[in-house]
Amino acid sequence: LDCLECIAAQALRAARVATDDPELQRRILIETLKQIPDLDIRKSPAELSLVTYDLAASLTGNYDPYKGLKFAQNEIALELEPELRDMVRDSDDPLATALHLAAAGNIIDLGVHQAEHIDIRAAIRQVMRERFTIDHTEALRRSLAKAKDLVYVLDNAGEIVFDKIAIEELLQHTAVTAVVKAAPIINDVLMEDAVQVELTEVCEVIDNGGAFVGSPLDLVPASFIERLKRADMIVGKGQGNYETLDDFPGDVFLILRAKCEVVARHMGVQLGQVGLISTRCRRAEVARTAAETP
Amino acid sequence: LDCLECIAAQALRAARVATDDPELQRRILIETLKQIPDLDIRKSPAELSLVTYDLAASLTGNYDPYKGLKFAQNEIALELEPELRDMVRDSDDPLATALHLAAAGNIIDLGVHQAEHIDIRAAIRQVMRERFTIDHTEALRRSLAKAKDLVYVLDNAGEIVFDKIAIEELLQHTAVTAVVKAAPIINDVLMEDAVQVELTEVCEVIDNGGAFVGSPLDLVPASFIERLKRADMIVGKGQGNYETLDDFPGDVFLILRAKCEVVARHMGVQLGQVGLISTRCRRAEVARTAAETP
Numbered sequence: 001l002d003c004l005e006c007i008a009a010q011a012l013r014a015a016r017v018a019t020d021d022p023e024l025q026r027r028i029l030i031e032t033l034k035q036i037p038d039l040d041i042r043k044s045p046a047e048l049s050l051v052t053y054d055l056a057a058s059l060t061g062n063y064d065p066y067k068g069l070k071f072a073q074n075e076i077a078l079e080l081e082p083e084l085r086d087m088v089r090d091s092d093d094p095l096a097t098a099l100h101l102a103a104a105g106n107i108i109d110l111g112v113h114q115a116e117h118i119d120i121r122a123a124i125r126q127v128m129r130e131r132f133t134i135d136h137t138e139a140l141r142r143s144l145a146k147a148k149d150l151v152y153v154l155d156n157a158g159e160i161v162f163d164k165i166a167i168e169e170l171l172q173h174t175a176v177t178a179v180v181k182a183a184p185i186i187n188d189v190l191m192e193d194a195v196q197v198e199l200t201e202v203c204e205v206i207d208n209g210g211a212f213v214g215s216p217l218d219l220v221p222a223s224f225i226e227r228l229k230r231a232d233m234i235v236g237k238g239q240g241n242y243e244t245l246d247d248f249p250g251d252v253f254l255i256l257r258a259k260c261e262v263v264a265r266h267m268g269v270q271l272g273q274v275g276l277i278s279t280r281c282r283r284a285e286v287a288r289t290a291a292e293t294p
Numbered sequence: 295l296d297c298l299e300c301i302a303a304q305a306l307r308a309a310r311v312a313t314d315d316p317e318l319q320r321r322i323l324i325e326t327l328k329q330i331p332d333l334d335i336r337k338s339p340a341e342l343s344l345v346t347y348d349l350a351a352s353l354t355g356n357y358d359p360y361k362g363l364k365f366a367q368n369e370i371a372l373e374l375e376p377e378l379r380d381m382v383r384d385s386d387d388p389l390a391t392a393l394h395l396a397a398a399g400n401i402i403d404l405g406v407h408q409a410e411h412i413d414i415r416a417a418i419r420q421v422m423r424e425r426f427t428i429d430h431t432e433a434l435r436r437s438l439a440k441a442k443d444l445v446y447v448l449d450n451a452g453e454i455v456f457d458k459i460a461i462e463e464l465l466q467h468t469a470v471t472a473v474v475k476a477a478p479i480i481n482d483v484l485m486e487d488a489v490q491v492e493l494t495e496v497c498e499v500i501d502n503g504g505a506f507v508g509s510p511l512d513l514v515p516a517s518f519i520e521r522l523k524r525a526d527m528i529v530g531k532g533q534g535n536y537e538t539l540d541d542f543p544g545d546v547f548l549i550l551r552a553k554c555e556v557v558a559r560h561m562g563v564q565l566g567q568v569g570l571i572s573t574r575c576r577r578a579e580v581a582r583t584a585a586e587t588p
Binding site: 001002004005008009011012015022025026029030033034036037041 | 295296298299302303305306309316319320323324327328330331335
């Protein structure tokens with residue numbers, strides 16, 4: 001129910017980004033509200049939220065309202081790139097630091113609203129001081145020691161620069177294929193973002209075949225599912241991928257910051273905390289707890 | 295549009311207070327969402343929000359879900375009463391201090407959620423340190439010097455104890471009639487609250503004829519409108535009365551804390567700031583500004 005109410009809130013935000021016309025904004029909100037009662041709440045919040053972004057796009061004809069913001073987010077993150085790279089290079093544990101930075105990058109869409117570089121730096125420093133509340137880094141290391149093929153499912157613009165640095169570390173152990181969206185959805189990265197931050201110079205970049213929040217398994221094309229199945233391990237970034245890849249039957253690692261109460265509660269952390277979660281480890285923990293319960 | 299989205303958020307909160315049954319909660323939310331597209335957005339947010347409280351009541355049969363909370367809020371405020379009275383008595387300007395306390399009381403529904411007495415004390419101290427951002431206290435004094443009949447439109451439980459102390463100061467200048475709701479609506483005061491905090495020992499207490507947020511002039515009975523018209527001055531508490539009494543053609547004073555961005559913007563203050571607003575002074579200011587604009 002929180003997610004249904006959140007879709008109404010997302011509708012208003014999406015409407016205001018997509019158009020300055022109050023009448024169009026009203027229609028996006030109202031049409032979204034009309035569709036909410038018919039949504040199948042067994043689906044993931046990421047998938048359910050698509051209704052409002054589709055409406056905002058079709059009613060305004062503005063299919064990429066976040067385009068300018070995404071470009072700016074990437075530029076800001078690129079300015080930080082040398083510092084981020086220094087942090088990894090100077091670290092005792094470059095892989096862990098790079099993964100932690102990738103999680104820190106997941107907060108960038110908050111800070112960038114006022115385009116204050118200094119705030120982003122402070123926010124990142126703050127996150128770097130915290131540890132992963134759920135930390136399956138060692139499981140990731142074990143998988144990485146055996147993996148030959150890793151699929152890294154990207155999330156937002158700006159954040160992608162942090163991901164690039166993490167991918168460079170991962171590349172020392174395995175081949176990596178990064179995944180962008182095929183078409184615009186909120187501030188998620190497209191191929192043009194991968195080109196802008198030169199991720200395309202670092203690893204193979206493919207798209208997931210659609211304009212989805214996260215990677216909803218019943219919406220992405222079969223060819224993308226096949227690609228995920230072929231991978232030895234998968235890294236998914238952000239809440240959207242947390243919500244859609246958590247039941248995928250592979251060796252999945254989800255790196256995210258809990259940005260809403262519903263996901264925080266599901267993760268078992270506080271709002272704002274970060275996690276690097278192996279879905280296999282978590283399933284094993286759940287099974288163990290169930291076995292111990294008389 | 296913010297108000298329409300807020301009604302969805304209020305629906306979920308109201309549903310959770312009214313019932314523990316997730317299916318009933320879902321119906322309250324969904325039925326509210328279905329009605330939002332047909333709302334007349336020229337009406338006040340206070341009036342528009344009634345749809346969800348009416349649905350919560352009729353779908354659950356629970357017509358006073360905040361009853362226990364209201365009782366507790368009153369008890370907590372009654373414990374503070376001696377301190378509040380000391381603050382007024384020891385003040386250089388007892389009337390101004392009492393009115394300021396009445397505004398401070400308008401935050402009590404925030405603090406009381408965890409029923410932490412100490413938090414409420416801290417919150418009140420915080421508000422008392424701030425000045426009214428909009429301060430028409432001198433206009434209120436001028437009206438009070440001539441008034442024989444003041445109608446004081448109450449807002450929430452708990453807060454009513456603060457109002458009682460303000461009313462005692464006002465009574466040194468004029469007769470006062472306090473107004474409660476005739477039937478339960480959120481945590482607004484009813485006659486039983488006026489009895490619980492012994493406001494009925496201090497002044498005449500009447501009801502407004504309905505279960506409304508604020509005092510929507512097209513919904514309250516004609517007899518209540520007549521009562522407002524007979525008054526030499528009116529004091530209205532909280533956002534609901536700010537939204538519904540601001541155009542009433544009398545000598546109206548509105549005391550409130552801006553609890554949402556929409557009302558804060560309309561008041562011309564920051565979120566959380568408090569105001570004591572004479573609607574006559576404000577209309578004169580607006581007319582003056584308009585006259586000065588070439």
